[in-house]
Amino acid sequence: MSLAHEFNALLAIGYRDLLKFLRDRSRLVGTLVFPAVFIVILGGAFGSAAQSGYQFEFQTFIFFGVFAQNMWQSSATGIISLIEDRENDFSQAIFVAPLSRYTILGGKILGESLVALTQGIVIFVFGLVIGVRMAPTQALALIPVAVVICLYGGAFGLILMANMNSQRGAQQVFPFLLLPQFFLGGVFTPVDKFNPVLAFLSRISPLRYAVDLMRGVYYGGVEGSAGAVLASQPFNLAVMAVSGVIFVLIGTAVFVRKERTR
Amino acid sequence: MQAAPIIKVDGLVKRYQKAERNAVDGVSFDVAPGEFFSLLGPNGAGKTTTISILTTTLAPTGGRVTIDGHDLATDAAGVRRSAGITFQTPSLDRNLSAEENVRLHAILYGLYPWRPTYGTMPAAYRKRLGELADVVGLGADIFKPVRTYSGGMRRKLEVVRSLIHQPRVLFLDEPSTGLDPASRRDLWAYLLEMRRTADTTLFLTTHYLAEAEDADRICVLSRGRIIALGTPAAVTTSLLDRYVLLDATDARALRNELSAKNIAWQEHAGGSQYVRVAANESDVHALLKSIDTPLTAVRTVLPTLEDAYLALVERDELDLGVTSGPAGIVLGALAAANGDGVAVADARVQPVAAGQ
Numbered sequence: 355m356s357l358a359h360e361f362n363a364l365l366a367i368g369y370r371d372l373l374k375f376l377r378d379r380s381r382l383v384g385t386l387v388f389p390a391v392f393i394v395i396l397g398g399a400f401g402s403a404a405q406s407g408y409q410f411e412f413q414t415f416i417f418f419g420v421f422a423q424n425m426w427q428s429s430a431t432g433i434i435s436l437i438e439d440r441e442n443d444f445s446q447a448i449f450v451a452p453l454s455r456y457t458i459l460g461g462k463i464l465g466e467s468l469v470a471l472t473q474g475i476v477i478f479v480f481g482l483v484i485g486v487r488m489a490p491t492q493a494l495a496l497i498p499v500a501v502v503i504c505l506y507g508g509a510f511g512l513i514l515m516a517n518m519n520s521q522r523g524a525q526q527v528f529p530f531l532l533l534p535q536f537f538l539g540g541v542f543t544p545v546d547k548f549n550p551v552l553a554f555l556s557r558i559s560p561l562r563y564a565v566d567l568m569r570g571v572y573y574g575g576v577e578g579s580a581g582a583v584l585a586s587q588p589f590n591l592a593v594m595a596v597s598g599v600i601f602v603l604i605g606t607a608v609f610v611r612k613e614r615t616r
Numbered sequence: 617m618q619a620a621p622i623i624k625v626d627g628l629v630k631r632y633q634k635a636e637r638n639a640v641d642g643v644s645f646d647v648a649p650g651e652f653f654s655l656l657g658p659n660g661a662g663k664t665t666t667i668s669i670l671t672t673t674l675a676p677t678g679g680r681v682t683i684d685g686h687d688l689a690t691d692a693a694g695v696r697r698s699a700g701i702t703f704q705t706p707s708l709d710r711n712l713s714a715e716e717n718v719r720l721h722a723i724l725y726g727l728y729p730w731r732p733t734y735g736t737m738p739a740a741y742r743k744r745l746g747e748l749a750d751v752v753g754l755g756a757d758i759f760k761p762v763r764t765y766s767g768g769m770r771r772k773l774e775v776v777r778s779l780i781h782q783p784r785v786l787f788l789d790e791p792s793t794g795l796d797p798a799s800r801r802d803l804w805a806y807l808l809e810m811r812r813t814a815d816t817t818l819f820l821t822t823h824y825l826a827e828a829e830d831a832d833r834i835c836v837l838s839r840g841r842i843i844a845l846g847t848p849a850a851v852t853t854s855l856l857d858r859y860v861l862l863d864a865t866d867a868r869a870l871r872n873e874l875s876a877k878n879i880a881w882q883e884h885a886g887g888s889q890y891v892r893v894a895a896n897e898s899d900v901h902a903l904l905k906s907i908d909t910p911l912t913a914v915r916t917v918l919p920t921l922e923d924a925y926l927a928l929v930e931r932d933e934l935d936l937g938v939t940s941g942p943a944g945i946v947l948g949a950l951a952a953a954n955g956d957g958v959a960v961a962d963a964r965v966q967p968v969a970a971g972q
Contacts, residue, residue, distance in 0.1 A: 358729070363723055363724050363726070369732060370720055446701075447707040450701050
């Protein structure tokens with residue numbers, strides 16, 4: 355078991371997920387439709403009922419929120435397909451290969467991140483079409499941020515998935531864990547004026563840090579953006595790095611243990 | 617069986633969480649390199665549990681397993697390198713082409729570096745793939761999506777895939793499930809040919825007794841324990857006698873004559889007027905010569921492995937509720953050690969071991 359072997363296997367497992375996505379037409383269409391609905395309709399709706407005190411434009415604010423949320427969520431829910439694989443017994447074939455379990459799950463996170471990044475590109479182009487404008491340096495800065503957000507979503511998906519027994523169970527539980535984060539994480543609305551309880555819940559929502567990291571790239575130093583960004587980039591990155599590593603370590607341990615000790 | 621065993625299973629136990637009894641209950645056996653070994657048993661006997669443990673997808677509760685010298689508990693990666701597996705349920709990725717499935721597998725086993733397309737893969741891989749595609753008769757179809765394949769083709773592809781890293785042991789978990797008879801025959805022709813040329817050890821679980829008849833040895837599990845272990849012929853003859861059915865115009869005279877000559881006989885079950893006399897192949901001629909009553913019918917009955925299997929399982933199920941001792945397991949190990957022997961354990965009565 356050499357490092358090169360593990361690395362090649364990681365790429366192969368990741369690439370398989372990307373191929374599967376690119377060959378699935380209904381998923382490709384869904385990639386565009388849902389974010390479009392969120393950005394155009396919700397942007398308009400929230401914007402017209404704009405809360406006083408903010409000077410930034412709501413559609414752009416929501417665009418970056420949805421941009422981050424979509425990649426994060428796509429990567430997280432993509433990991434569920436490992437349960438689907440398990441039910442189809444495809445994962446058996448992967449799990450009996452002479453590989454570190456971290457390589458297998460790492461490959462899975464890589465694959466779902468590639469899928470989420472592909473979706474991110476589509477959403478980015480869509481944003482340009484509806485009039486979001488940014489400097490080329492900002493656009494370039496979005497790339498590493500997008501990669502980090504995808505990997506973080508994958509890590510979050512892994513720890514959730516490890517604790518699920520069936521795909522049906524996962525599909526029932528995921529909305530409960532994801533939907534509240536849309537609001538607590540500030541995808542659609544600013545969260546700087548929450549009451550203490552909501553503020554606490556917001557702080558423990560992983561999505562909050564992904565969204566804030568994304569907005570920091572655009573709003574950093576832009577005048578009139580007070581309230582759009584919550585924390586500094588290094589702080590958001592640190593929270594994501596620490597919690598992401600914990601998610602992966604615990605998620606892998608739990609998943610492997612459950613896989614073998616039924 | 618002179619060589620060191622390639623599979624060594626010692627006192628294997630598996631109890632699933634919240635289960636009331638052990639799914640595998642102290643199973644021990646050895647498999648020699650190049651041997652074709654078949655695990656039989658009714659549903660729930662522990663076959664799939666055993667094969668899952670041997671292939672590292674399930675952790676045992678107790679016992680020790682070594683495969684090709686690798687201890688399952690301490691060197692699972694070594695076991696994985698030595699084993700090829702065809703799972704009971706299809707394990708191909710239907711979104712990918714057959715070639716992509718094989719390529720993924722080859723990379724996961726560290727045979728080649730990852731490349732995004734077939735064309736960019738090393739020449740050695742492309743050559744190997746071409747050979748494999750020809751062996752299974754796929755030809756250029758190897759580049760088509762797996763979902764367009766028939767059940768038989770998929771099965772063959774899975775076997776091809778599980779052999780690409782040239783494993784020492786090939787595990788086949790009910791490989792014929794869901795295949796029509798023609799596909800089944802085709803698959804087996806390929807498997808037996810492959811075994812002949814590559815000298816791979818075959819470890820099979822199956823419901824089809826006809827498949828197990830080709831095995832060097834069979835091991836029958838029932839309720840997690842070994843109830844018989846030996847060559848198919850030994851298991852069959854140790855359990856069921858060969859016998860001859862006789863009939864005569866004067867049925868009474870025939871019976872009287874047999875009794876007078878101290879030849880054990882019994883009425884044949886099923887309401888016919890046949891007389892049943894136990895007789896091995898070598899005894900048949902002598903038996904017929906010794907009978908003076910004119911016979912009108914003679915029928916030699918050879919029990920099949922299926923008859924023996926059903927008798928075994930039926931007998932074991934009659935024993936439900938009786939505390940099972942470790943006798944069958946001990947005998948199983950003995951039989952494994954002497955190779956061609958057969959051990960038949962009965963939890964209720966004294967176990968009988970019949971050497972061949």
